[in-house]
Amino acid sequence: MRFMFKTDYEDDIKLFPHSGYIVTYGVLLALLLIAPHVLSSYLMSQLVFVCIYAIVGVALLILTGFTGQASLGHAAFLAIGAYTAAYLQKYNVPFPVYFLAAGLLTGIIGAMVGFPALRLTGIYLVIATISFALIVEEILARWESVTHGNEGMRVKALSLLGVTVPRDSPTFYYLCLAVLVLTIVGTLNLLRSPTGRAFVAIRDSETAARSMGVNVALYKVKSFAISAAITGFAGVLFAHKLSFISPEMFTLQLSIEFIIVILIGGTFSLHGAVLGAIFIVMIDxxxxxxxxxxxxxxxxxxxxxxxxxxxxxxxxxxxxxxxxxxxxxxxxxxxxxxxxxxxxxxxxxxxxxxxxxxxxxxxxxxxxxxxxxxxxxxxxxxx
Amino acid sequence: MLDFVQQLVSGVALGCVYGLIALGFVLVYKATEVVNFAQGDLMMLGGFFAFTFIGMMGLNYWLGFAGAVAAMALFGMVAERVVVRPILGYPQFSIIMVTIGLGYFLRSVAGMIWGTDDLKIDTPFSQGVLRMGSLVLAYDKLSVIAATMILCTLLWLFFNKTMLGTAMRASSENMLAAYYMGIPVKRVVSVVWAISAAVATCAGVLLAPITFIHSNVGLVLGLKAFPAAVLGGFGSIPGAVVGGVLIGVIESMAGFYLPEGGRTSRPTSCCSPCCS
Structure with a gap:
């Protein structure tokens, strides 16, 4: 058994508490990198979905797991990300631009949802997010000039720096993996920053957080915005993976699936998002x-x-x-x-x-x- | 004008069904502060039970109705004992997830047992109509309205005038304090689940002539009844019925007077901002 002595604050917030972590995650990353050469194309496709679900899971963990705000509306954020990508792609906007734009737009909308949600707790927040998801679904079905309504939208293959990346190529998988790893590292950094500590404080006791000088309203909105933005990024990848999107894909059912991801994985650690994503995608x-x-x-x-x-x-x-x-x-x-x-x-x-x-x-x-x-x-x- | 009254009555009848399902939500919430997302599915299951008793076994309508209510009351108790009691008192979110899971399960199992077709129950009210001048009202709709009024009154009396009802309200306010006062909280919670399942069954059986019973009916109607409960203030029995009727009437009027497209009502969307 290993004893870890923490002598200062830096020890407490290290990303890799000891060398064992570096070895384990290094091996895991190496396995993931060689996966396309080993696994069948079907399993690779499932692995891409694992990445996408895990990104959404991490986003949901920030909001639900660490800030304590339940949401049954994440399918809507995913939809906004996916539709932004599909719409901008029609005007030949390059991938990096619409990728970021989708995240930004979803983040702004997330913040806008966060404001009314400030006054809601528990069950009422769940209802509010469900109704937000239903509104978005309805808008997607009716705003035909942009979303083509129920006919859905075709998403062309992704082109990155002039190279076309088909949705079932190893490159696309690497892209998803990279986004996932960046999301996880970014979130870990976020969580050990004052912002992340404020989130956890709000989850544990709003009153205590407020009395310690945490601006509860601001941080709740921030949490919503960050969570939504990450989900928006996942939405872009989701759209490219499916190559066709329509409103009936982003139903309450999908939101519930995302909740199941973090529920099954574990809501107190980012590992949970990945484990839950593996579980929910591989169950099929x-x-x-x-x-x-x-x-x-x-x-x-x-x-x-x-x-x-x-x-x-x-x-x-x-x-x-x-x-x-x-x-x-x-x-x-x-x-x-x-x-x-x-x-x-x-x-x-x-x-x-x-x-x-x-x-x-x-x-x-x-x-x-x-x-x-x-x-x-x-x-x-x-x- | 005649059309208006017709639409009003059918809207009220539909709304009463929403109200009955919403009553189930409210009952469980009032007594345990738990939101039972499987309420619609309990209603669906009640409808199927009644179909089994009446349609398949050929029992008398009232006998079958009573049998279904009794069976579902028992089922509600068992569901509470197995699924809800172990986590009673834990964060709302866990209980919401458990009931969502229970709903999934019931829906699929009902689909396996009774198939995915629409089923219909023959009731004494299915055929006749009440004529008042040129106004024609179907008995099945009137029966729903009457039954809702009766149930609502009974439940209101039960909660406000009896010892058990008071005990239920007490245990929802503060469970530990209720224990100290000698209230058998566990039994109280069991009873309240039984009652709410029984009310859901009434909704399911009364609904059967209006919309048919199929395994997804609970999800659809549950999603509409839920805002009805919210609209009525979630802890209030008459409120739930009023909320349900409001939504039913709006839906029916919108279907009649609005152009195509405004018809699918999404009541959740319109009433949740006002619910804090």
């Missing part, structure tokens, strides 16, 4: 795999345990019928959300920390370390 191929291969495997197991050929065949047919039921994906989604909130509120990253702590403290680990305290409901109405 996994379910498909289950659907195709699971019946055979289960029948094989049954046969190994001495079931007759007909029984095994029956089992296979039944499992296959069950696996191809229509709503199975929704049901599994629902169960996963419920189970995570009930049993793993710290998310996948929390589980990883528990496992790590178990080995660090080996014979002395106590389950009670992460036990939740009993909390009683106290009305928020009379605040």
């Amino acid at each position: 191929p996994f379910l498909t795999y289950l659907k195709d291969d699971m019946p055979g495997i289960i029948a094989g197991i049954a046969a190994a345990f001495g079931a007759g050929t007909t029984t095994a065949g029956n089992i296979q047919a039944n499992v296959a019928a069950f696996a191809s039921l229509n709503g199975l994906k929704g049901a599994i989604y629902g169960i996963i959300i419920v189970l995570f909130v009930l049993f793993e509120p710290l998310g996948l990253y929390g589980r990883w920390l528990k496992i790590k702590l178990f080995f660090q403290l080996f014979p002395l680990y106590k389950r009670a370390t992460f036990k939740r305290q009993k909390i009683y409901v106290k009305s928020e109405r009379n605040r």
Whole structure:
């Protein structure tokens, strides 16, 4: 077990607390860099989606995880980013310009959403962001001169410095990865700056933050703006990856998916965004795999345990019928959300920390370390 | 003028259904300060139960109705016990996510069991109409309005005049203090979930003749009923019904008088800025 002695403030805010981190993340980055030469094109495409979802996850973490402001409207920010890119691209604006413009515009709109949200807390903030998302969806469908309404918009392949980057090329993947890494590093820097500390203070106690001299209104708006801007960047990449965007892609469903990303990953650390993104993107191929291969495997197991050929065949047919039921994906989604909130509120990253702590403290680990305290409901109405 | 009254009545009837679903939101919120995003799906499930009892098993309408209400009350209790109680008191956000997850689950499972077709329940009110001069009002709509009035009054009386209702209000204000006063908070919460599921079932069954029952009806109507609850002030039983009726009437009038395009009402959009 490693003991870390922090002797000054610089030690406390180091990006890499010790050399182990550099090695681990170096290896991870190297693996990600060689991934296009190893993985199949389908998995590469999923990996690009992991990057995009993780960027949105980081954005949502800044707002929800670190500032404590829930949002069910991030699909709208993503849509604004995507549509800005698609619209500017028609006028041959170069990629870096519209990439930044999309982020800027989304950030401004995020700040504008942040202002009315200052007065709202908890459930009402959730409603306000849902309605913002519905308004944006409706505007996208109706403002036909710009967005082509429900017909959607075609997004041309990205061209960077005169080179065309097709959406399934390794270069596009590297671009997404670069944006993700930059976002994460930028966010880490943000979080160890006074701004980030102010965010966390607001999350933990607004009253305490205010009494320590934090301008709560300003920092909430900042948090909204930053979160929205990052989501806008992700929106540009999303538009290029899909190469076609229409209003019905950016529904409440997508916002909920983003929330699931950080909920499953863990809302207290940036690792959570990435882990959650991997989970939510990879669940699709996994379910498909289950659907195709699971019946055979289960029948094989049954046969190994001495079931007759007909029984095994029956089992296979039944499992296959069950696996191809229509709503199975929704049901599994629902169960996963419920189970995570009930049993793993710290998310996948929390589980990883528990496992790590178990080995660090080996014979002395106590389950009670992460036990939740009993909390009683106290009305928020009379605040 | 006649058109106006017709539209008004059908708007009020639709609004009453929103109001009934909104009542479910309000009940749970009033007693536990939890927002149950699966309320619409409880309504959908109630409708399916009633369909099973009445349409498939051929029970009498009223018997089937009562059976569905009882079954759903039990279901509400079980859902509360399994899903909500372990995290009662944790940040709002966790509970919202849990109920969203529960909604997903119920919707998919209902889709698996009852299929994705629109189902219809035959009710005693499905056919007849009430004629007053040249005004023609369908019984199914009047029945919804009447049932909503009755339920709303009963619930209002229950919350304001009975011991149990007072206990519910107390436990939502401050759960710990309610414990100190000897209120069995856990049981109270169970009961309130049972009641709200039962109210949702009433909404589902009454709705069946107007719009059909399918597995997504809960999501659609839940999203419309939610603003109704917000409009009415979230903690108020008559408020929820008034909010629901307002939204129903606006929707029905907009459908009749506004040009094509203004018809899809998005009530969430119009009423949330006023809800702080």
